[in-house]
Amino acid sequence: MQLLKEKILKYGKVFPGDILKVDSFLNHQVDVRLLEEIGKEFFRLFADCGVNKILTIEASGIGIAGFTAKEFDCPMLFAKKTQTKNIANTVFTEKVMSYTHGKVYDIIVSKEFLLPTDRVLVIDDFLANGEAMRGLIGLVRQAGATLVGCGAVIEKGFQGGGDSLRKEGIRVESLAIIDEMTDDTLAFRK
Amino acid sequence: MQLLKEKILKYGKVFPGDILKVDSFLNHQVDVRLLEEIGKEFFRLFADCGVNKILTIEASGIGIAGFTAKEFDCPMLFAKKTQTKNIANTVFTEKVMSYTHGKVYDIIVSKEFLLPTDRVLVIDDFLANGEAMRGLIGLVRQAGATLVGCGAVIEKGFQGGGDSLRKEGIRVESLAIIDEMTDDTLAFRK
Numbered sequence: 001m002q003l004l005k006e007k008i009l010k011y012g013k014v015f016p017g018d019i020l021k022v023d024s025f026l027n028h029q030v031d032v033r034l035l036e037e038i039g040k041e042f043f044r045l046f047a048d049c050g051v052n053k054i055l056t057i058e059a060s061g062i063g064i065a066g067f068t069a070k071e072f073d074c075p076m077l078f079a080k081k082t083q084t085k086n087i088a089n090t091v092f093t094e095k096v097m098s099y100t101h102g103k104v105y106d107i108i109v110s111k112e113f114l115l116p117t118d119r120v121l122v123i124d125d126f127l128a129n130g131e132a133m134r135g136l137i138g139l140v141r142q143a144g145a146t147l148v149g150c151g152a153v154i155e156k157g158f159q160g161g162g163d164s165l166r167k168e169g170i171r172v173e174s175l176a177i178i179d180e181m182t183d184d185t186l187a188f189r190k
Numbered sequence: 191m192q193l194l195k196e197k198i199l200k201y202g203k204v205f206p207g208d209i210l211k212v213d214s215f216l217n218h219q220v221d222v223r224l225l226e227e228i229g230k231e232f233f234r235l236f237a238d239c240g241v242n243k244i245l246t247i248e249a250s251g252i253g254i255a256g257f258t259a260k261e262f263d264c265p266m267l268f269a270k271k272t273q274t275k276n277i278a279n280t281v282f283t284e285k286v287m288s289y290t291h292g293k294v295y296d297i298i299v300s301k302e303f304l305l306p307t308d309r310v311l312v313i314d315d316f317l318a319n320g321e322a323m324r325g326l327i328g329l330v331r332q333a334g335a336t337l338v339g340c341g342a343v344i345e346k347g348f349q350g351g352g353d354s355l356r357k358e359g360i361r362v363e364s365l366a367i368i369d370e371m372t373d374d375t376l377a378f379r380k
Binding site: 023024028029030031032033035036058059062063066067069070073074075076077078080109110112113 | 213214218219220221222223225226248249252253256257259260263264265266267268270299300302303
């Protein structure tokens, strides 16, 4: 997605530890016009797949998934990262390792909102090692729902999570795949 | 907002501890069509106020603020609840007491995204005792930005946070204000 790649090149900042900061337009301050275009692009890619639910994980995925759900005219469901008093006891749970935060956390969705009849598109802002995406896929499978595919805004190709999922036969569409990232270089996959 | 009130009456569930669960359409599974209407309603209310930034807090506020920002054609900024490796050190911080989770947490925004020239509309899903809203207002004030007003989707009027802010001269617009809530009754403010 050309507009996204231009934004990454113009505003993205590389930090030690393979961190790409895009917090000026994607996951802290958010360029909502870009989100709309991202939603349209995911719709273009998965338009003929019968998607009836968008699943993401809090927090940064929510805006992206919301504008994607708007295009599909279907509900958006966001997994929560810890069990709170406000969520039902009847939940699907997966454990996810966060390398950014250096800890394992639970992600949960209420069973009443993820059904065997659902055809789910999983959406997230980043796809790196694939841990969060695998957690979300796990929730879909626990529900007996159909996984249509996964959409990531930015894939860190050099971390391998996306290609690993593709090898398993899962359709993964990333709007920008970064195969090389140093202080000076940021190379997108062709 | 009539559509919202109908959704609350139809799908909202009251639990002990003054908890109103709206997780089938607002803060877990999300009715994106409703979010669009909410965004339009906030725009109608604050259209002539020169708003150039929407500020909210992760996670449930993000979708609502995103669709509101779409209407204003301005960026959305979401405060984060803890300091992560991915955020700059130069942040504004406020402490917020969460009665739902029974703890105090920090909320932060990067200083580079909240500026003295900004005219900010603060948006959140719930307004109860007003703690989260006050934290967000504190961030706006630390930045020297102009607070245009606050918009909440659902205000628990009986908890007093909204009226307390109004008494201080802050413009608070809630799309549904609940003044009474029991297992059997849910009464909206006229």
